[in-house]
Amino acid sequence: xxxxxxxxxxxxxxxxxxxxxxxxxxxxxxxxxxxxxxxxxxxxxxxxxxxxxxxxxxxxxxxxxxxxxxxxxxxxxxxxxxxxxxxxxxxxxxxxxxxxxxxxxxxxxxxxxxxxxxxxxxxxxxxxxxxxxxxxxxxxxxxxxxxxxxxxxxxxxxxxxxxxxxxxxxxxxxxxxxxxxxxxxxxxxxxxxxxxxxxxxxxxxxxxxxxxxxxxxxxxxxxxxxxxxxxxxxxxxxxxxxxxxxxxxxxxxxxxxxxxxxxxxxxxxxxxxxxxxxxxxxxxxxxxxxxxxxxxxxxxxxxxxxxxxxxxxxxxxxxxxxxxxxxxxxxxxxxxxxxxxxxxxxxxxxxxxxxxxxxxxxxxxxxxxxxxxxxxxxxxxxxxxxxxxxxxxxxxxxxxxxxxxxxxxxxxxxxxxxxxxxxxxxxxx
Amino acid sequence: xxxxxxxxxxxxxxxxxxxxxxxxxxxxxxxxxxxxxxxxxxxxxxxxxxxxxxxxxxxxxxxxxxxxxxxxxxxxxxxxxxxxxxxxxxxxxxxxxxxxxxxxxxxxxxxxxxxxxxxxxxxxxxxxxxxxxxxxxxxxxxxxxxxxxxxxxxxxxxxxxxxxxxxxxxxxxxxxxxxxxxxxxxxxxxxxxxxxxxxxxxxxxxxxxxxxxxxxxxxxxxxxxxxxxxxxxxxxxxxxxxxxxxxxxxxxxxxxxxxxxxxxxxxxxxxxxxxxxxxxxxxxxxxxxxxxxxxxxxxxxxxxxxxxxxxxxxxxxxxxxxxxxxxxxxxxxxxxxxxxxxxxxxxxxxxxxxxxxxxxxxxxxxxxxxxxxxxxxxxxxxxxxxxxxxxxxxxxxxxxxxxxxxxxxxxxxxxxxxxxxxxxxxxxx
Numbered sequence: 005x006x007x008x009x010x011x012x013x014x015x016x017x018x019x020x021x022x023x024x025x026x027x028x029x030x031x032x033x034x035x036x037x038x039x040x041x042x043x044x045x046x047x048x049x050x051x052x053x054x055x056x057x058x059x060x061x062x063x064x065x066x067x068x069x070x071x072x073x074x075x076x077x078x079x080x081x082x083x084x085x086x087x088x089x090x091x092x093x094x095x096x097x098x099x100x101x102x103x104x105x106x107x108x109x110x111x112x113x114x115x116x117x118x119x120x121x122x123x124x125x126x127x128x129x130x131x132x133x134x135x136x137x138x139x140x141x142x143x144x145x146x147x148x149x150x151x152x153x154x155x156x157x158x159x160x161x162x163x164x165x166x167x168x169x170x171x172x173x174x175x176x177x178x179x180x181x182x183x184x185x186x187x188x189x190x191x192x193x194x195x196x197x198x199x200x201x202x203x204x205x206x207x208x209x210x211x212x213x214x215x216x217x218x219x220x221x222x223x224x225x226x227x228x229x230x231x232x233x234x235x236x237x238x239x240x241x242x243x244x245x246x247x248x249x250x251x252x253x254x255x256x257x258x259x260x261x262x263x264x265x266x267x268x269x270x271x272x273x274x275x276x277x278x279x280x281x282x283x284x285x286x287x288x289x290x291x292x293x294x295x296x297x298x299x300x301x302x303x304x305x306x307x308x309x310x311x312x313x314x315x316x317x318x319x320x321x322x323x324x325x326x327x328x329x330x331x332x333x334x335x336x337x338x339x340x341x342x343x344x345x346x347x348x349x350x351x352x353x354x355x356x357x358x359x360x361x362x363x364x365x366x367x368x369x370x371x372x373x374x375x376x377x378x379x380x381x382x383x384x385x386x387x388x389x390x391x392x393x394x395x396x397x398x399x400x401x402x403x404x405x406x407x408x409x410x411x412x413x414x415x416x417x418x419x420x421x422x423x424x425x426x427x428x429x430x431x432x433x
Numbered sequence: 434x435x436x437x438x439x440x441x442x443x444x445x446x447x448x449x450x451x452x453x454x455x456x457x458x459x460x461x462x463x464x465x466x467x468x469x470x471x472x473x474x475x476x477x478x479x480x481x482x483x484x485x486x487x488x489x490x491x492x493x494x495x496x497x498x499x500x501x502x503x504x505x506x507x508x509x510x511x512x513x514x515x516x517x518x519x520x521x522x523x524x525x526x527x528x529x530x531x532x533x534x535x536x537x538x539x540x541x542x543x544x545x546x547x548x549x550x551x552x553x554x555x556x557x558x559x560x561x562x563x564x565x566x567x568x569x570x571x572x573x574x575x576x577x578x579x580x581x582x583x584x585x586x587x588x589x590x591x592x593x594x595x596x597x598x599x600x601x602x603x604x605x606x607x608x609x610x611x612x613x614x615x616x617x618x619x620x621x622x623x624x625x626x627x628x629x630x631x632x633x634x635x636x637x638x639x640x641x642x643x644x645x646x647x648x649x650x651x652x653x654x655x656x657x658x659x660x661x662x663x664x665x666x667x668x669x670x671x672x673x674x675x676x677x678x679x680x681x682x683x684x685x686x687x688x689x690x691x692x693x694x695x696x697x698x699x700x701x702x703x704x705x706x707x708x709x710x711x712x713x714x715x716x717x718x719x720x721x722x723x724x725x726x727x728x729x730x731x732x733x734x735x736x737x738x739x740x741x742x743x744x745x746x747x748x749x750x751x752x753x754x755x756x757x758x759x760x761x762x763x764x765x766x767x768x769x770x771x772x773x774x775x776x777x778x779x780x781x782x783x784x785x786x787x788x789x790x791x792x793x794x795x796x797x798x799x800x801x802x803x804x805x806x807x808x809x810x811x812x813x814x815x816x817x818x819x820x821x822x823x824x825x826x827x828x829x830x831x832x833x834x835x836x837x838x839x840x841x842x843x844x845x846x847x848x849x850x851x852x853x854x855x856x857x858x859x860x861x862x
Contacts, residue, residue, distance in 0.1 A: 292758070296759050296761075296762060299759040300762045326757060327759075328725075329725030329757060329758045330726075332725075332758035333725060333726065333761075334729060
């Protein structure tokens with residue numbers, strides 16, 4: 005847990021770079037030295053490419069050309085996102101030897117912001133799972149307890165940031181894949197509104213929900229990274245009346261949850277009234293749509309080379325392929341109904357608060373816990389916001405059973421800044 | 434075949450009404466006297482409601498209030514379209530005793546045009562089939578050969594017009610359900626662009642394709658009825674450059690067809706160059722989308738009262754319910770590809786011509802013929818235009834084996850008038 009970037013904020017790093025106390029090359033060296041192979045967070049490191057980028061960033065800063073708060077900062081990229089010249093492995097034997105020709109759009113934006121791409125982080129195979137322990141590269145380990153899963157699917161991004169290897173990592177979130185590893189690993193994970201960060205060059209899981217997101221130590225760092233990936237704050241549309249108070253928080257009751265986790269997170273919102281949403285109903289919509297869209301992506305691979313999948317992934321895909329079309333059609337209609345219901349709630353409240361996960365990180369390889377199969381359990385509190393396309397932020401909320409838990413904040417589309425404001429006001433014990 | 438309206442055009446009828454040689458009440462009496470129960474075209478007759486409407490129409494005309502060419506004309510309505518106060522039976526035991534509370538929008542438009550609604554015509558159960566011999570009301574018989582099917586699903590509308598019981602009937606066309614009975618029965622059937630006639634109050638089969646259409650003795654009569662259902666001709670949008678010649682006709686090769694049928698229809702277009710479209714590929718798109726949407730409509734009935742369906746309908750629905758969602762997603766994408774391909778063809782030609790059906794009317798109860806199962810065979814040449822939302826007109830093209838065959842004309846969306854113009858120039862032997 006003693007990686008180079010532990011305890012350093014992006015603001016600290018930016019000051020150090022501009023005061024001359026730090027250099028991009030020095031930060032990169034710190035990152036590379038912090039990589040702990042036992043955690044299995046990185047699947048590819050690019051010391052040469054990163055070295056060249058760090059040198060260039062250093063020259064630019066020395067010449068007074070300042071690209072902003074990510075300039076010279078080492079960043080890790082999930083291995084389903086293309087970085088030109090590096091393998092994009094998807095955590096799958098299907099893509100062994102596959103090298104990306106061009107940068108994904110979000111990677112181009114990171115480079116334009118001066119970030120130094122350190123390498124690629126491990127992903128649950130094809131991002132199709134929340135445990136992070138199913139991949140041709142092997143499981144990613146949780147820095148808080150190496151026998152436990154990091155959570156996924158942006159497993160390596162979560163572990164790399166939590167262990168202080170990098171101060172920032174990019175992931176993707178289709179049903180919780182940025183927020184889950186952030187919560188299990190005790191850091192912050194942010195999924196913006198659907199479509200807010202362009203998804204070009206990101207391998208699809210379920211196109212209706214796939215969202216690029218960021219993982220960093222804190223909400224404040226997520227805000228900095230998010231601005232770099234979307235332009236100035238002023239460019240982010242906000243439907244919010246700026247003259248109104250922005251403190252109205254509702255507690256969304258998690259219906260199936262470890263009571264200790266609920267207590268720990270609920271304590272952060274003592275004044276928030278409780279509200280109910282049909283979270284299991286929305287999860288059923290999530291599942292029907294995700295399964296249909298995921299099988300659409302993989303149908304040929306399932307037919308032609310099923311043996312190249314990890315067995316749990318193949319099993320999930322085969323079931324997903326049998327999702328009936330009429331269920332998908334109904335899920336689309338139900339989604340509209342849920343969207344209207346939650347929009348009504350977001351007329352009365354600015355923030356919906358709930359735990360990110362109903363449990364703490366299970367042991368690697370465990371597939372069931374007290375709440376049943378981990379597959380539905382892990383996304384039960386996160387996937388509703390993908391279904392509705394709403395921005396959601398997971399922030400550290402202390403520990404339970406000695407393991408990190410996350411508090412999740414949700415708001416209206418385009419009102420991302422409310423989440424960061426609310427997170428900064430939270431008093432975590 | 435000697436019904437009251439045999440050989441009478443809507444124009445003739447309109448002249449007779451205005452000269453005083455005919456009256457709405459007299460036309461209605463002629464219609465009711467022509468009803469031949471053995472053909473089973475009507476499932477409900479409404480002599481009282483129709484009588485009142487005819488009396489009103491007569492008074493209006495006598496007072497000089499002229500609603501146009503359908504004023505006082507008896508019209509039949511397919512039994513999946515609501516007529517206030519009459520049963521809407523859908524050809525199914527599921528809707529026994531169900532009485533419509535309000536008129537469908539197209540029925541309101543007919544009444545506004547002065548039409549006299551005579552009654553409801555038999556439909557293939559839930560409009561889910563092209564043979565017209567599967568319904569709780571029993572099979573509709575072909576006036577040209579009572580042992581043969583009328584074709585469906587607007588089975589009774591086709592038989593009623595062909596037998597001269599009414600000069601006009603309303604049907605619906607999801608994959609060919611107006612054009613198929615028109616062609617099998619030797620009359621004209623017209624399906625406008627998707628959405629051109631409002632579908633409110635029509636029981637759904639597959640919402641992406643469901644289209645209200647008209648059946649009449651000739652293309653000229655279909656044009657008159659279509660204008661009454663969409664407003665003045667000027668209101669129909671037409672992307673066509675009116676200064677360009679409108680004669681460019683392509684022959685679309687039917688890939689699987691009785692060669693005698695092909696010869697008969699091809700002879701009407703001696704100068705048209707042959708073109709190929711992937712008709713089987715478009716039919717596969719049709720099937721995936723129709724099956725998904727149809728099962729969505731009927732899922733609860735299949736689960737709760739399967740025994741109320743006719744056995745072939747239940748069998749089709751159960752198969753439809755297993756259509757995988759990923760196939761549906763791919764079908765939607767393939768539809769875009771086919772739409773672009775056919776749009777390219779319609780840049781070079783004004784009219785695509787092909788047979789309406791690849792065979793002549795089979796015997797009632799027959800489920801397979803030389804081309805295989807009738808289910809895919811009957812829609813093979815009609816459903817592609819539903820998939821693409823294009824207007825299509827079937828007109829009589831003589832006889833083969835002593836049975837009627839139809840020529841089908843297709844054009845661009847909104848260019849419906851081109852079809853009627855082209856049909857009037859056809860020289861049928």
